[in-house]
Amino acid sequence: MSGRTPADARGWAALGARLFLAAAEGFGPAEYAAPTPLPGWSRAHLAAHLAANADALGNLVHWAATGEPTPMYASPEERLAGIERGRALPAAELTSWVRESVQRLTAGLDALTPEQWQAPVITAQGRTVPAAELPWLRAREACVHAVDLAALCADVLAKRAPAFALRxxxxxxxxxxxxxxxxxxxxxxxxxxxxxxxxxxxxxxxxxxxxxx
Structure with a gap:
């Protein structure tokens, strides 16, 4: 089995995003209003969170690429406010945000040089990590929340991405x-x-x- 490399993690993140979007592409207001396993969160909350997370990780990609400190979120309150704004979007706009945020993050990661992959950045939890950890952070979000959205069940995820599950x-x-x-x-x-x-x-x-x- 391969180790936990950035390439592995990027593959898992892409899988999670594909599964999430495959379910969300057909959602209207009623589907987005449905509850999730996360207490108090609808599918719309979940979609807004995943989109905002991609954009927030994009801030860390910018930090790694330029050396300019760019936190994921201005504050925990700003993070929650962004999710609340996003979950109130019309269904088509919310799905578009999820899709386009994935594309932006992918493009930013693609552009990093070998040196920039090693640049230190600070996560929302205050940990200092090299940019090479960012794909793993995204993989966790995308794969776990694909399960939360009911795009697939946990045992299917384990079969589709066993290396991810075993990490x-x-x-x-x-x-x-x-x-x-x-x-x-x-x-x-x-x-x-x-x-x-x-x-x-x-x-x-x-x-x-x-x-x-």
């Missing part, structure tokens, strides 16, 4: 939670463990986790 902590099928003292080892089928690790499902006997993405 969950400690190999994806056995996870020892960090923390002080002895912690329980969580074992489950890959789709169930992936859902647990991203805050979508609880596993009996496992410590509770909040949503990560």
């Amino acid at each position: 969950t902590p400690d190999g994806g099928v056995r996870w020892n939670p960090p923390g002080d003292g002895e912690q329980p080892v969580v074992e489950a089928e890959l789709p169930q463990l992936a859902a647990y690790l991203t805050g979508r499902r609880h596993i009996e006997g496992a410590p509770p986790l909040g949503p990560w993405l």
